[in-house]
Amino acid sequence: MIQELGVMLFKEREKMGEKQKRVADGIISISEMSKVESGGHEIDYFTLQALFERLGKSIDKLELAVSGEEYAAISYRAEIEHSIAEWDHERLTELIAGYDTYNDNKRSIHKQYKAALWAMACYMKKQDHASCLCGMEQALACTLRNDWRRALGAGQRLCNQEIRLIMVIAYCLWELGDISGLSGHLEQLCSYILHHYTDTEEQVKVYPHCAWLLGQLYLRQDRVEEAYIICQKGKRSLVENGSLSPLWEILALEETCLEKMGRHSELKQCKKYQEALVFLYDAAGVHMESNMMAAFMRSSFQGEFVITNELIRDLREAGGLSQEKLCADICAQETLSRIEKGKRSPNKKNLYQMLKRMGMEREKYYGYIEADDYELYEKVREYNRSFPKDRWEKAMKLLDEIEAKLDMTKSVNRQFIGTGRISAQTEGGELTREQANEQLWELLHLTMPPADSGTMIYRVPFRMEYTIWNHIAINFRKAQKVQKALIIYEALVQRYKKSRVLMRHHAVPGLTLYLNYAGFLEAADELEKAEEIGKEGLRHGLECCRGDMAGDILANLSLVYGKRGLPEVEETYLRYGYNLICLYDRKDIMVILQKAYQDKFHRDID
Numbered sequence: 030m031i032q033e034l035g036v037m038l039f040k041e042r043e044k045m046g047e048k049q050k051r052v053a054d055g056i057i058s059i060s061e062m063s064k065v066e067s068g069g070h071e072i073d074y075f076t077l078q079a080l081f082e083r084l085g086k087s088i089d090k091l092e093l094a095v096s097g098e099e100y101a102a103i104s105y106r107a108e109i110e111h112s113i114a115e116w117d118h119e120r121l122t123e124l125i126a127g128y129d130t131y132n133d134n135k136r137s138i139h140k141q142y143k144a145a146l147w148a149m150a151c152y153m154k155k156q157d158h159a160s161c162l163c164g165m166e167q168a169l170a171c172t173l174r175n176d177w178r179r180a181l182g183a184g185q186r187l188c189n190q191e192i193r194l195i196m197v198i199a200y201c202l203w204e205l206g207d208i209s210g211l212s213g214h215l216e217q218l219c220s221y222i223l224h225h226y227t228d229t230e231e232q233v234k235v236y237p238h239c240a241w242l243l244g245q246l247y248l249r250q251d252r253v254e255e256a257y258i259i260c261q262k263g264k265r266s267l268v269e270n271g272s273l274s275p276l277w278e279i280l281a282l283e284e285t286c287l288e289k290m291g292r293h294s295e296l297k298q299c300k301k302y303q304e305a306l307v308f309l310y311d312a313a314g315v316h317m318e319s320n321m322m323a324a325f326m327r328s329s330f331q332g333e334f335v336i337t338n339e340l341i342r343d344l345r346e347a348g349g350l351s352q353e354k355l356c357a358d359i360c361a362q363e364t365l366s367r368i369e370k371g372k373r374s375p376n377k378k379n380l381y382q383m384l385k386r387m388g389m390e391r392e393k394y395y396g397y398i399e400a401d402d403y404e405l406y407e408k409v410r411e412y413n414r415s416f417p418k419d420r421w422e423k424a425m426k427l428l429d430e431i432e433a434k435l436d437m438t439k440s441v442n443r444q445f446i447g448t449g450r451i452s453a454q455t456e457g458g459e460l461t462r463e464q465a466n467e468q469l470w471e472l473l474h475l476t477m478p479p480a481d482s483g484t485m486i487y488r489v490p491f492r493m494e495y496t497i498w499n500h501i502a503i504n505f506r507k508a509q510k511v512q513k514a515l516i517i518y519e520a521l522v523q524r525y526k527k528s529r530v531l532m533r534h535h536a537v538p539g540l541t542l543y544l545n546y547a548g549f550l551e552a553a554d555e556l557e558k559a560e561e562i563g564k565e566g567l568r569h570g571l572e573c574c575r576g577d578m579a580g581d582i583l584a585n586l587s588l589v590y591g592k593r594g595l596p597e598v599e600e601t602y603l604r605y606g607y608n609l610i611c612l613y614d615r616k617d618i619m620v621i622l623q624k625a626y627q628d629k630f631h632r633d634i635d
Contacts, residue, residue: 034077034088039066041084041403051186052083055172056138074103078330079138082188087231090406091396092333092492096374097529100336102131104531106328109146113323118153125150137171138190144168145194149326162201169194178210181217189328192222192235197325199242208246215243219259228407233270234329237263241275241321244282257286268613271577273570275324277306277317305608309579312586312602313567329574331536333396335489337380339528342369344387347480347487355383371529388478390440397493398431399439405431409445425453440475444493447472448500455504462508466501473497486520489528495521495538502545511553518546522562536573543569544578548585551592559589580609584622591629600630607634 042052053062056079057072064070065077074095081088095103105124112120125146132139148164151157166177169191173180177195180187187195195218202211219239226232240263247256260282267276280303287296310317345355356365359382367373375383384390397409408431415424428449435442448469455465477494480487490498498521502514521542525535532539543566550559563586570579583606591599607622626634 033068034081034091034093035065035070036068037401037403038077038080038084040401041081041086042066044404045084047084047186052080054186055174056080056083056188057136073133073136074099075106075132075142076136076138079188079190082190082231083186085226085231086228086403087234087330089230089331089333090410092335094335094337094340097336097338097371098374100334100530103332103334103534104529105131107531107533110327113149113153113326114320116153116318116320116323118150121146121150121153138188141168141171141194142190144171145190145197145326149197149322152322158201158204162198162205165194165198165201169198178214181214181221184221186225187221189231189234192218193238193325193328196235196238196242197322200321200325203242203246203249208249212243212246212250215239215246219243229266229270230410233266233272236266237272237279238275238321238325239263240266241278241282244286248282248285253286253289256282257290260286271575271613272329273574273576274327274329275321276576277303277319278321278324280306281319301608302612305580305605305612306576308601308605309567309576309583309609310571312583312605313564313571315568315571327574331573331575332534333492333537334530334534335491336371336529337375338368338371339530340488341365341375341380341383341387343488344384344389345369347482347484348387349481350387355386359383359386389476397441397496398435398445399441400435402434405434412449421453421456424449428453441491441493444472444475444497448493448497452500462504466504469497469501469504473501485517486524489524489530489535490521490538492538495542499538499541499545502549506545506549506552511549514549515546515553515555518542518549522546532569533572536569536575539569539573540566540575540578542566544581544585547582551585551588554592556589556592560586563589576609577613577615580606580613580615581618582606583609584618584625603629604634 042049049059049062053059056076057065061070065072078088105128109121109124112124125143128143128146134140134143145165145168148161148168151164152161169177172191173185175183175185177198199211199215202208219236222232222236222239226236240259244256244260244263247253247259260279264279264283267273267279280299284296284299284303287299307317345352352362352365356362360379364373368375396406398405400406408427412424412427412431415421415427428446432446435446437443437446451460451465451468454460455462460468473494477490486498498517502517505511505514505517525532543562547559547563547566550562563582566582567579570576570582583602587599587602587606590602603622603626607619607626610618610622623634
């Protein structure tokens with residue numbers, strides 16, 4: 030279903046007034062770009078991703094139904110990045126050798142990635158910045174015809190991968206002492222990212238890294254205040270988007286700047302944030318090591334995927350259909366069997382026919398809504414991010430704007446708008462929790478009707494379906510029916526784990542799932558399980574490069590240790606949880622935790 034995104038790409042490019050050549054140059058031909066934008070031609074996920082990034086946009090907002098083969102290519106890259114993060118040269122070399130099995134080696138975006146990986150593997154083995162620099166420049170030339178410095182000056186459109194390679198090149202130049210004019214070029218790169226990457230979800234993947242590198246150059250030139258200013262911009266980008274990488278490095282740069290400027294009160298707070306990050310990794314049982322070369326190469330995208338092979342199997346089994354009955358007049362039973370086992374990808378026509386036969390009409394991507402207008406997905410993200418900051422009035426205004434532009438005959442759109450209205454009415458006291466759940470069940474059943482098998486959650490839910498399940502569970506909890514909420518969360522966790530899709534590719538639902546599940550387990554005094562799920566949630570956040578809810582999970586865990594009669598551990602978890610929440614500017618939660626700390630320990634949080 031990836032090819033459906035071509036129409037959205039076309040509309041967004043036209044809206045921005047960009048020529049096809051500026052977006053496609055070096056990635057695909059103009060003729061192929063035209064076919065992609067008409068929706069009649071399919072290209073792989075990473076090539077399509079690069080085209081969206083050339084427009085400064087992120088497709089993380091969209092959850093995609095992909096074939097088993099497409100997902101294998103996506104998860105292979107995740108494994109590559111893990112080998113770099115672990116600084117495992119041998120494993121990275123093995124993975125590079127097998128890369129062409131999963132990806133089209135004729136595509137320039139893949140040639141570039143593979144060449145960059147070889148340069149990185151060489152660097153990991155020899156720590157040779159000069160060789161790495163040469164290899165990265167050769168890799169960059171796969172998509173950029175001009176030298177990267179000239180490309181920046183000419184306003185060349187750049188994708189995330191190209192920007193990250195430029196930063197590795199700049200880093201190597203810095204390490205080699207060849208910094209003549211480098212700060213000026215990095216200033217251009219920072220300006221480019223801020224100006225062209227209008228989607229902050231895409232911007233945060235590269236801007237903080239560039240800000241860190243520019244800050245280091247400023248420090249070398251004794252331009253301390255400028256280093257501090259650019260450092261703060263990078264930090265703000267991370268905080269506003271809840272991101273973790275490269276937060277540790279940004280804080281270390283901030284610490285150096287504050288020391289040089291003699292700003293001791295701010296320095297003290299900075300060190301508290303650093304201590305909280307160290308504690309977060311320790312609590313999750315994950316080793317933290319500062320390595321900007323690895324950070325430059327890591328793509329912290331949070332795309333969400335459902336594998337069509339699994340979707341067909343799960344729907345068929347839930348509906349009590351035999352393979353023979355499902356595939357009648359569509360394809361051979363042997364073909365369906367191979368599809369369900371992941372040995373063959375369903376073609377588009379057959380997939381839609383089988384899904385329709387099972388009561389699901391899903392012909393497009395969606396991430397909470399179904400629309401061709403990218404701007405609506407940006408508004409949805411802004412709407413969702415209003416709640417942690419307790420901005421109900423703004424959220425309702427956004428909901429009105431979104432509804433006005435949606436096709437409300439689409440089931441998922443009715444789910445999104447309906448859930449928002451029900452939440453507002455519940456919080457305003459217009460609906461009881463029981464009444465709200467009755468209405469939420471009705472909305473859920475528009476796309477996820479009860480299964481003949483009696484299984485409650487019989488397939489991986491899409492984002493909007495997960496949101497409704499989560500609202501139902503929260504209503505149960507607030508109505509003092511904790512066990513009913515726990516049954517939902519346990520079923521969700523088991524369903525996600527049954528899928529081949531890694532939890533890092535369910536980043537958005539996973540954050541609230543682990544947070545709420547652990548908190549509700551603690552409320553039910555299931556302390557051992559609460560600790561297990563809480564720690565799992567911390568690891569999930571680190572894997573997804575998200576730290577904005579880690580403080581909440583640490584605070585939940587502090588309650589677990591308090592009930593176990595471990596006041597020192599309780600105090601530590603609550604204090605560091607509070608500091609992380611301060612770091613991410615969660616003012617509403619800060620007030621709650623301050624009071625909780627004072628009530629428990631009879632002093633202010635230090």
